[in-house]
Amino acid sequence: MTKVLVIYAHPAHQRSRANRMMLDSIKGISDVTVHDLYQTYPDFFIDVEAEQALLLEHDLIVIQHPVYWYNMPALLREWQDLVLEYGFAYGRDQQKLKGKGLWIVMTAGAPEHTYATEGVNERPLSDYFLQYERMANVCALKAFPNFEIYHSRHMTDDVLERAVATYRQNLLSYLEECRHG
Ligand SMILES: Cc1cc2nc3c(=O)[nH]c(=O)nc-3n(C[C@H](O)[C@H](O)[C@H](O)COP(=O)(O)O)c2cc1C
Incomplete structure (x- = not known):
């Protein structure tokens, strides 16, 4: 069974507009787990073993x-x-x-x-x-194209809703792609 893990890091989720809508849009999709780092580790003490085990259980890491x-x-x-330490995520024959x-x-x-030369x-x-490209390469991960939502606090609801729908659709497509290798 192919599974998706969303590693989510937002220091102020309670005030979020965009990320909250995005996560709401994927709630209930089977085989998708949202892992909220700030909720899990408010003291910043990360359980490395638990995090590594979680990664190993999933096929698509968001x-x-x-x-x-x-x-x-x-x-x-x-x-x-x-979590992405030597001997686990990288190193000769240790990816x-x-x-x-x-x-x-x-x-x-x-x-x-x-976000342009003239901007x-x-x-x-x-x-x-x-650095995310390097991370994928060093860890031998198969990277899908990055997804960005701009102007996220001030765009109209309509535009944001369309962006969120694309996010959901992409997640489902990548899940399918991972399923079929
Ligand atoms: C401390 C801080 C730093 C930020 N730095 C940037 C930045 O470098 N570039 C940018 O485009 N937005 C920046 N922002 C805006 C956030 O990216 C934006 O509020 C967030 O993506 C909105 O998503 P949300 O509605 O889920 O909170 C920053 C916001 C805060 C609070």
């Missing part, structure tokens, strides 16, 4: 978070450092997650046009997250 300071939220960085799918999902507050953010959002 990493979902708002963009904070051109980066991922701090607890996700901590998770990455501790235990090899072949699993990886899908990066991010929400950004700024509009898309600002105030000076470069595409993907440039700030090149």
